[in-house]
Amino acid sequence: MRNPRILVVDRDETLAEAVREAVGENRPTPEVHICTKPAAVEDVLTEEGPFDILVAGPGLATRAGLARLAELHDVRPDMGVVLVFSRRPNAALRDIVRTGAVDILQLPFADGVLRGALDRVIEMNQTRTPVPANVTGASSNGNGSGPKEPGLVFTMSSATGGCGKTFLATNLAYMLSHYTGKQACVIDLDLQFGEVSTALRLRPKYTIFDALEKADNEDADLDAHIEDYLVKHESGFSILAAPRDPSEADRIEPTDVARVIRAVRNHFDYVVVDTPAALTEVVLAAFDMSDVVYTMATLDLPSVRNMGVFLGTLERLKISSENIRLILNKAERDVGIDVDQVTKLFTQGFKAVLPYAKEVSRSINVGMPVMASSPGSEISQLMLAGFKDLLSESVQNEIATEASSHRRFRLFRRAPALTTT
Ligand SMILES: Nc1ncnc2c1ncn2[C@@H]1O[C@H](COP(=O)(O)OP(=O)(O)O)[C@@H](O)[C@H]1O
Ligand SMILES: [Mg+2]
Known part of the structure; x- marks a missing residue:
């Protein structure tokens, strides 16, 4: 099996560092990429090819950010989304649900929380059946x-x-x-x-x-x-x-x-x-x-x-x-x-x-x-x-x-x- 690929989207690299640390001992070791411009995430996905997991940082915890994630989820329903917030975003629950997030984490993380979430998504990806809306x-x-x-x-x-x-x-x-x-x-x-x-x-x-x-x-x-x-x-x-x-x-x-x-x-x-x-x-x-x-x-x-x-x-x-x-x-x-x-x-x-x-x-x-x-x-x-x-x-x-x-x-x-x- 190929190594899982994770894309971390946030305005700085702190979250990506935390992700790298959390998955560092996994076998196979996930590849972690970072995108520091939330507006450029579609371009990164097009250029770098498919990712198994997208970790969206607090920079996307706005209505516009969530809407962008929902659009991505429509197009790439197989990519597991994990949302990381500093505080609950000012958005309706349905806007969060539409992003297809499989986990929502709050900063700062308690020990093992991030690693546990990423492990779960990797496991889910391995057992996933195709999404019906995708032909x-x-x-x-x-x-x-x-x-x-x-x-x-x-x-x-x-x-x-x-x-x-x-x-x-x-x-x-x-x-x-x-x-x-x-x-x-x-x-x-x-x-x-x-x-x-x-x-x-x-x-x-x-x-x-x-x-x-x-x-x-x-x-x-x-x-x-x-x-x-x-x-x-x-x-x-x-x-x-x-x-x-x-x-x-x-x-x-x-x-x-x-x-x-x-x-x-x-x-x-x-x-x-x-x-x-x-x-x-x-x-x-x-x-x-x-x-x-x-x-x-x-x-x-x-x-x-x-x-x-x-x-x-x-x-x-x-x-x-x-x-x-x-x-x-x-x-x-x-x-x-x-x-x-x-x-x-x-x-x-x-x-x-x-x-x-x-x-x-x-x-x-x-x-x-x-x-x-x-x-x-x-x-x-x-x-x-x-x-x-x-x-x-x-x-x-x-x-x-x-x-x-x-x-x-x-x-x-x-x-x-x-x-x-
Ligand atoms: N994008 C379009 N440009 C030009 N004409 C269109 C366009 N979309 C539909 N039409 C025409 O408009 C009319 C109504 O479309 P139709 O598909 O019958 O609508 P509906 O089934 O929703 O009532 C038809 O004559 C169709 O050819
Ligand atoms: Mg008709």
Whole structure:
């Protein structure tokens, strides 16, 4: 086993000295690095490669410091975080929890406290199983025909319509299947007015309603036949379409939705769920089964305000915010509200801020995800950057190598050619 690597982030070297002393007699002896500029910690991680433990000193015991740690934890969930404070930070408990800290220590240390904490984190790292929100942990179901482990479920949501849920759902499914070579399926849970098939110019033979009607309450039956009810897009991922008629939609219960998601994830590595702009029981059933929920807003006051109301409602419904990631879409300059103002309102931060892009309308007109039709466009690149932590490190490295050699992305499958029919 390689030596554990520890990064100590603090404004001076005292804490790093204490860490070195505490782990000095361990076998194997951990490598201890120091970063004295908290703002530069991301750069150090990029340049020096992965660390097993991050020890955050009192310099990070501010709200901004904790927010930065929470962002790091989102991107590098496998890195064990230990917080060291001189006094309890002036921040809400949830801000501390979001950093993913596995231990919190107060200065000055009593004998053996620091060593005990570091030993525990090293031990935990050795026995850790992959974190579900990281797609590197996804099962490989091969051709989608035989279940191994259930796939990961990502759900799109928003308080207002037109935020780009359907747009993002199709692009995320494309990205995951294209760059990993694994199987992805979009479930259109916008049961009354679903537009996934229209956006992809598909004419599905069957819908979610047909799949449920055939299965007649038998989970095993649904599981066995679900693939017969899907339609495959030429760019590589599958779709379970919304009902043809709103009256059929009314007959689908939240429990049916849970059954369908369970069946689809048994056959696919990635399941992307598109929803209507509402907090219905059906949408909440999808949230319950999701590894990550993306909540979207566009850069305008009603949408941003309603995103706040939406998140507040989830909190009142006691739905954990841990798996929720925010996305700001159609960000344009000079619209009377700017991105900085919005990011200040949502301290949890945005996973991605996407611009308004004409390539999107073009992609819709040809029934393609924009990441397939214009992979080099700014919006495609920003989506790739925003969601890259869902890809394994090796895939990320290949993408970076491709990008630096200015070639188009064609790692596993060729991006399908654009057709104008
Ligand atoms: N970043 C973007 N730039 C330009 N057009 C976009 C962008 N995101 C979405 N759109 C377009 O906006 C419209 C609404 O998006 P859609 O995904 O249908 O929203 P929702 O599903 O949340 O109602 C669609 O025509 C879509 O193509
Ligand atoms: Mg939609």
